[in-house]
Amino acid sequence: LPEQEAFDIEYWLLEEAKLQRMPKPKSLAGRVAIVTGGAGGIGSATAERLLGEGACVVLADIDAEALDKTMSNFAGRYSKDVVRTVSMNVTDENAVDEAYADMAVEFGGVDIVVSNAGIASSAPVEDTTLELWNRNMSILSTGYFLVSRAAFRMLKAQDLGGSIVFIASKNGLAASPGASAYCTAKASEIHLARCLALEGAPHGIRVNVVNPDAVLRGSKIWSGEWLDQRASTYKTDKDGLEEMYRQRSLLKRSVLPEDIAEATYFFACEASSKSTGNIINVDAGNVQAFTR
Ligand code: NAD
Numbered sequence: 001l002p003e004q005e006a007f008d009i010e011y012w013l014l015e016e017a018k019l020q021r022m023p024k025p026k027s028l029a030g031r032v033a034i035v036t037g038g039a040g041g042i043g044s045a046t047a048e049r050l051l052g053e054g055a056c057v058v059l060a061d062i063d064a065e066a067l068d069k070t071m072s073n074f075a076g077r078y079s080k081d082v083v084r085t086v087s088m089n090v091t092d093e094n095a096v097d098e099a100y101a102d103m104a105v106e107f108g109g110v111d112i113v114v115s116n117a118g119i120a121s122s123a124p125v126e127d128t129t130l131e132l133w134n135r136n137m138s139i140l141s142t143g144y145f146l147v148s149r150a151a152f153r154m155l156k157a158q159d160l161g162g163s164i165v166f167i168a169s170k171n172g173l174a175a176s177p178g179a180s181a182y183c184t185a186k187a188s189e190i191h192l193a194r195c196l197a198l199e200g201a202p203h204g205i206r207v208n209v210v211n212p213d214a215v216l217r218g219s220k221i222w223s224g225e226w227l228d229q230r231a232s233t234y235k236t237d238k239d240g241l242e243e244m245y246r247q248r249s250l251l252k253r254s255v256l257p258e259d260i261a262e263a264t265y266f267f268a269c270e271a272s273s274k275s276t277g278n279i280i281n282v283d284a285g286n287v288q289a290f291t292r
Pocket of ligand 1: 036037038039040041042043060061062063066088089090091116117118119120139143167168169170211212213214215216218219220221222
């Protein structure tokens with residue numbers, strides 16, 4: 001009997017070793033995703049994460065030149081059969097609807113929607129022009145609505161469920177000085193996600209939110225007027241700002257585009273199949289630090 005037992009154990013260990021060596025199935029194989037703002041820092045990192053898990057990805061962005069650059073970064077690693085681009089303004093309802101129609105033709109539909117295209121621009125409230133206020137509302141709040149509306153129409157028609165992930169912001173929960181337009185638009189994205197989670201649940205459509213804190217590396221937002229505004233509000237430069245955000249987080253770590261991509265992947269994949277209407281703050285503990 002002990003001999004038989006030893007043989008059984010050896011056999012079992014060999015089988016285990018074989019299993020370990022077998023390539024793991026990709027968790028998003030056969031899934032189709034659209035990532036708006038896919039040519040930006042967080043969007044391209046997210047596209048890369050989803051592609052790595054076997055999804056086909058459409059990068060949708062208003063910036064055609066940046067889309068080409070992102071595609072050239074993927075060249076040699078991912079073929080045009082699995083990653084494509086569409087030049088699209090999220091505030092243009094026809095353009096958004098057409099992008100989904102094209103996805104239906106090219107990839108057969110959509111399973112994962114990452115609504116991420118955005119800007120950051122604000123000023124103290126007394127200096128906030130109506131144009132500035134409307135720009136934030138239109139690209140962030142209305143853009144997320146249009147991208148979700150088209151997604152809902154397609155996902156409901158497919159009747160296969162789906163996952164929508166909003167990249168909102170820590171600023172949608174916690175106020176930031178001199179940024180009322182941006183903060184209010186981001187708060188509305190978070191509430192839109194909750195409303196859509198309610199509407200989507202009977203159809204297996206999950207809607208969740210990832211809230212980044214400041215992600216300075218790789219982000220185009222942090223090279224334009226937002227950088228100047230934040231630098232003037234906090235009286236420091238880009239490096240000083242990154243250090244300030246790091247220091248004020250509980251974990252004393254900077255948040256990177258890949259950190260946002262990881263949380264987004266979680267909401268996109270089956271591991272989060274029991275989550276909807278939820279938020280992950282990827283902030284190294286900053287929201288808690290801010291509200292204590
Ligand atoms: P980014 O500027 O690198 O990327 C944003 C992308 O959105 C750009 O490629 C831009 O061309 C695109 N875009 C802008 N307006 C568009 C429009 N009307 N239609 C289609 N595409 C448009 O910035 P990022 O840091 O990657 O930001 C991505 C998202 O994350 C945004 O919604 C932003 O508000 C949010 N966010 C960023 C930070 C941060 O610190 N970087 C923090 C919190 C939240």
